[in-house]
Amino acid sequence: MGRALFRRLVWSLGVLFGVSLLIFVLARVIPGDPARIALGPMATEEQVEALRRALYLDRPLPLQYVEFLRRVVRGDLGFSTYTKRPVVEDLREYLPATLELVFVSGFIMVALGLPLGIVAAHFRDRWPDALARVLALLGVVTPSFVWAIFLVLIFSYALGWLPVMGRLSEGLSPPPRVTGFLTIDAVLARDWVVFVDALRHLALPALALSLSGLGQAARLARTNLLETFAKPYIELARAYGLSPFAIALKYALRPAMAPTLTIMGLDFAAMLGSAFLVEAVFNWPGLARYMVQATLYKDLNAIVGTALVVAAFFLAVNLLVDLVVVWLNPRLRIQEREGI
Amino acid sequence: MRRESLRRFWYHFGRNPLSLLGLSIVTLVVVGALGAPWIAPYPEHAGRFVNFAEAGQPPSLHHLLGTDTFGRDLFSRILFGYRISLALGVVVLGIAVPLGVTLGLWAGYIGGGIATWIMRLSDVFVAIPPLVLAMAVLGVAEPSLTNAMMALTLMWWPWYTRMIYNQVRSLRLEGYVVAAQIIGASATHIMFREILPNTLPNILTKAALDMGFVILIGASLSFLGLGVQPPTPDLGTMVAEGARYLPDLWWLAVFPGLAILFVVLGFNLLADGLRDALGEG
Numbered sequence: 001m002g003r004a005l006f007r008r009l010v011w012s013l014g015v016l017f018g019v020s021l022l023i024f025v026l027a028r029v030i031p032g033d034p035a036r037i038a039l040g041p042m043a044t045e046e047q048v049e050a051l052r053r054a055l056y057l058d059r060p061l062p063l064q065y066v067e068f069l070r071r072v073v074r075g076d077l078g079f080s081t082y083t084k085r086p087v088v089e090d091l092r093e094y095l096p097a098t099l100e101l102v103f104v105s106g107f108i109m110v111a112l113g114l115p116l117g118i119v120a121a122h123f124r125d126r127w128p129d130a131l132a133r134v135l136a137l138l139g140v141v142t143p144s145f146v147w148a149i150f151l152v153l154i155f156s157y158a159l160g161w162l163p164v165m166g167r168l169s170e171g172l173s174p175p176p177r178v179t180g181f182l183t184i185d186a187v188l189a190r191d192w193v194v195f196v197d198a199l200r201h202l203a204l205p206a207l208a209l210s211l212s213g214l215g216q217a218a219r220l221a222r223t224n225l226l227e228t229f230a231k232p233y234i235e236l237a238r239a240y241g242l243s244p245f246a247i248a249l250k251y252a253l254r255p256a257m258a259p260t261l262t263i264m265g266l267d268f269a270a271m272l273g274s275a276f277l278v279e280a281v282f283n284w285p286g287l288a289r290y291m292v293q294a295t296l297y298k299d300l301n302a303i304v305g306t307a308l309v310v311a312a313f314f315l316a317v318n319l320l321v322d323l324v325v326v327w328l329n330p331r332l333r334i335q336e337r338e339g340i
Numbered sequence: 341m342r343r344e345s346l347r348r349f350w351y352h353f354g355r356n357p358l359s360l361l362g363l364s365i366v367t368l369v370v371v372g373a374l375g376a377p378w379i380a381p382y383p384e385h386a387g388r389f390v391n392f393a394e395a396g397q398p399p400s401l402h403h404l405l406g407t408d409t410f411g412r413d414l415f416s417r418i419l420f421g422y423r424i425s426l427a428l429g430v431v432v433l434g435i436a437v438p439l440g441v442t443l444g445l446w447a448g449y450i451g452g453g454i455a456t457w458i459m460r461l462s463d464v465f466v467a468i469p470p471l472v473l474a475m476a477v478l479g480v481a482e483p484s485l486t487n488a489m490m491a492l493t494l495m496w497w498p499w500y501t502r503m504i505y506n507q508v509r510s511l512r513l514e515g516y517v518v519a520a521q522i523i524g525a526s527a528t529h530i531m532f533r534e535i536l537p538n539t540l541p542n543i544l545t546k547a548a549l550d551m552g553f554v555i556l557i558g559a560s561l562s563f564l565g566l567g568v569q570p571p572t573p574d575l576g577t578m579v580a581e582g583a584r585y586l587p588d589l590w591w592l593a594v595f596p597g598l599a600i601l602f603v604v605l606g607f608n609l610l611a612d613g614l615r616d617a618l619g620e621g
Contacts, residue, residue: 018464023473027480141604143556143576145563146597149583153594157587273469277560281583292564295479307476311468318467 008322012315019311020072020304024065027300054079068304077308078301082294087305090290095309096180097167098275098286104202105209105275106268113214113264117221118248124226132222136215144274148208148281155204163201165283172197205282209274213267220263224256231255258328265321269314352617359613365606373422380416388571396589406591408582414591417573418599424485424574425603428558429551432492437547439493440500441539445531447501448508459505462498470495471557478566485574488567492554503546507539541618545611552607559600575600 049058056064071078077087120132156164167182168174174182175189183202186195228234229252237247279288287306294302353359377383381404391411399406405414447455465473470492477491511517512535520530559576561567568574570581575596582592 015464015467018461019468022464023476026477137605137608138601141552141556141608142601143560143563143597145560145579145583146601149579149586149593149597153587153590157590270469270471273471273475274560276471276475277563280564280580288564291475291479292566295483295566298480300480303476303479307472307479310472314468314472 004326005323008319012319016308016312016315020069020308021065023304023307024068025061027304028061028064051081072308077305080294080299080302082297082299082302087301090302091287091305091309092180094285094287094290097182097284098272098279098288100181100183101202101205101209101278101284101286102268102271102275104206105213105271108206108210109213109217109264109267112210113217114221114260116214117218117260118225118253120218120222121225121229124222129222132215132218134215135211136219139212139215142212143277144208144212145277145281147211148205148278151204151208152281162204167198167201167285168194169197169201205278205284208281209271209278212274213264213271216267217260217264220260221256224259225252228252228256254328258325261325261328262321265317265324269317272310272313349617353613356613356616358609359617362606362609362611362613365602366610369422369603369606370426372419373426376416376419376423380413380419382413382416383420385412385416386420386573396585399591405595406589408578408592409585409589414578414595417578418575418596421573421575421578421596421599422603424568424572425555425558425600428485428489428492429554431489432496432554432558433547433550435493436496437500437543440497441504441536441543443497444501444504445508445535448505449512449531449535450527458501462501465495465498466502471560474557474561475564475566478561483566483569485568485572488558488561491561492558496550496554499550500543500546503542504539507542508535511535511538541614545615545618548607548614549611552604552611555607556600556604 052058056067059067068078075088077091079085080087080090083090116128116132116135120129123129152164155162163169172194175185175191175194178185178188182198183195186192186198225248234247234251237251242250275286276288276291278284279286280292287310291303291306293299294306353363372379376386380386389410389412394403394407394411395409396411397403397407403413403415405418407413408417443458447458473495474488474491477494478487481487481491508531517530517534520534525534558567559574559579562574562576563580565577565580568577570577578596579593579600582589582594582596585592
C-alpha cells in the first residue's frame with residue numbers, strides 16, 4: 001500500500017509540475033505587458049520598468065520559471081497586481097467559500113445519487129429507473145449555470161423559498177473566522193441563526209453544481225449493483241434465506257461501490273471548475289469572482305496561483321479516491337501489498 | 341461491400357428512436373444555423389441593432405421567444421448564436437482531432453523519445469478539467485472567439501492522442517498489419533491505410549460526443565465573459581446578460597440556456613446512436 005501511495009504521489013507531483021510549467025509558459029508567451037496593464041496608461045515608463053523588475057518579467061523565461069518554482073515551494077505565489085496583496089492571502093480569503101460550495105455539492109451528489117441508483121436498480125426498467133436515466137442525461141447535457149438559473153427562477157423567485165444570492169442574508173454578521181467555511185464557523189460560534197441562513201444560501205448553488213454528477217452517479221451505482229447482483233455469492237446468500245435488504249447492504253453494496261466511486265471522484269473534482277460558473281449566477285464571493293477580476297487586470301500571479309490550486313485539488317481528490325478504491329477492494333489491497 | 345455495411349449501419353441506427361431524435365435535433369440546429377440569414381424572422385437583429393420601442397417584450401406570436409433589452413428578437417439571435425457554437429465546435433475538433441489522431445498513431449506505431457514526451461504531456465492535460473485550463477489560458481489572453489478556439493483546441497487534442505495510442509498498441513500485432521509490413525509497406529501507409537480505418541468508429545463517436553461538449557464548454561467560457569464578446573450573439577453571453585434581468589425578463593436567460601441544452605442533447609444522443617450502430621456493423 002505504501003509503495004503504491006508513494007508512486008501515485010510522485011506521479012501527481014509530476015503532473016502538478018507539468019501544469020505549472022504549462023500555465024507559466026502560456027502566461028508569458030501571450031502578448032500584452034502585465035506591468036503596463038497593472039499600472040494603467042498614466043504610469044511613467046520608469047514605474048512600469050520597476051514593476052517589471054519586481055515581477056521578474058525582465059529576466060529570460062527559464063530564469064523566471066526557476067524563480068517562480070523556488071517561491072512556490074516556499075508557499076509564496078507572488079504578489080497580485082489587482083488586489084495589491086500576496087496571492088496566497090487572496091486565496092485564503094476566497095478559496096473557503098468555493099470549497100464549502102463544492103463539498104456540499106459533493107455531499108448532495110452522494111447522498112441523493114447513490115440512493116437513487118439503488119432504487120433504480122431495485123425497480124429495474126420501471127419508472128424510477130427511467131427517472132434516473134433521464135436525470136443522468138439531462139445532467140450531462142445541461143451546463144451548471146443553466147441549472148442554476150432554472151433553480152433560482154423556481155425556488156427563489158416563483159416559490160420564494162430560498163435566497164437569491166450571496167452566502168449570508170444582509171443584517172446577519174458572519175461568525176468569527178476560523179476555517180472560512182461559514183457553516184463550520186457558525187457551529188463553532190454556536191450561532192444557529194447564521195448556520196441555518198448559511199445552509200439556505202448554500203442549497204441552490206450546491207444543488208445546481210451537483211446535478212451534472214448526480215444523475216451519472218445514480219446510473220453508475222445502478223449498473224454496478226445489477227452486475228454485482230448477478231454474481232454467484234449473491235445467489236448463495238439468497239439460498240441461505242437472507243433478506244434482500246441484508247444482502248444488498250452487507251454483500252452487494254461494497255463491491256458495487258468501487259467503480260462508482262472512481263467516476264464520482266472525477267465528477268467531484270471537476271465540480272471545482274464548474275463552481276466558477278455557478279458562483280457567477282449566485283454572486284458567490286469565491287474564486288470565480290477573483291479569477292474573472294484577475295483576468296481583466298492581466299494579473300498573472302493570481303491566474304497562475306488559482307489554476308495551480310485548482311489543479312492541486314483535482315489531483316489530490318483523484319489520489320484520495322484511488323486510495324479508497326483500493327481499501328474497498330480486498331483483491332487490489334493484496335495486490336498492492338505484494339507489489340504486483 | 342462498402343454500400344452493404346452502410347446499409348447495415350442505417351438499419352441499426354434507424355431502429356433506435358433516441359438516435360433518430362438526436363439526428364433530427366442536430367439536423368434542425370445545423371439547418372437553422374446555416375440558414376439563419378434566411379430563416380430568422382429578424383436577421384438584422386443579430387448585431388448592433390437597437391429598437392427601444394420593442395424592448396423587453398415577453399414571448400408572443402410576433403416575437404416567438406420575446407425580445408431583449410435592446411428590442412432585438414431573441415429567436416433570431418439564438419439562430420445566429422448557433423452559428424458561433426457550431427463554428428467553435430467544427431474549428432476546435434477540425435484541428436484537435438486530426439492533430440490528436442496523427443500524434444496518437446505516431447506515438448503508438450513508431451514511438452521513440454519525442455513520442456514518449458508527447459504522451460507525458462498528454463498526461464498533464466488530461467489530469468486537469470478542460471474548463472479550468474481553458475480559463476487559465478483565456479485568463480492571460482484577450483477574451484475573443486479566436487482565442488477561445490485556440491484554448492479549447494489546446495485542451496482537446498490529448499484525449500484523441502491517448503485514445504488512438506491505446507488502440508494502436510493493441511492493433512499493431514494484428515495479422516493485416518504484420519502482412520503489410522512483410523510486403524514492405526511504408527510506416528505511413530500502415531498507419532493511415534491499415535490502422536486508421538479500424539479506429540474510425542471510435543473517432544467518429546467521440547467526435548460527435550465532443551461536438552456537444554466543446555459547445556457546452558465554449559458557452560461556459562463566454563458565460564464567464566472569457567469568450568465571444570457582445571454584440572456577437574453567443575448563447576453563453578446571452579445567458580449571462582439575461583441573468584441580470586431575472587426574474588422579470590426571465591426569457592432572456594431561459595431560452596438561450598435551453599438552446600444550449602438542446603444542441604448538446606442532440607449531439608449526445610447522436611453519439612450514442614453512432615456507437616451502437618457502428619459497434620454492430
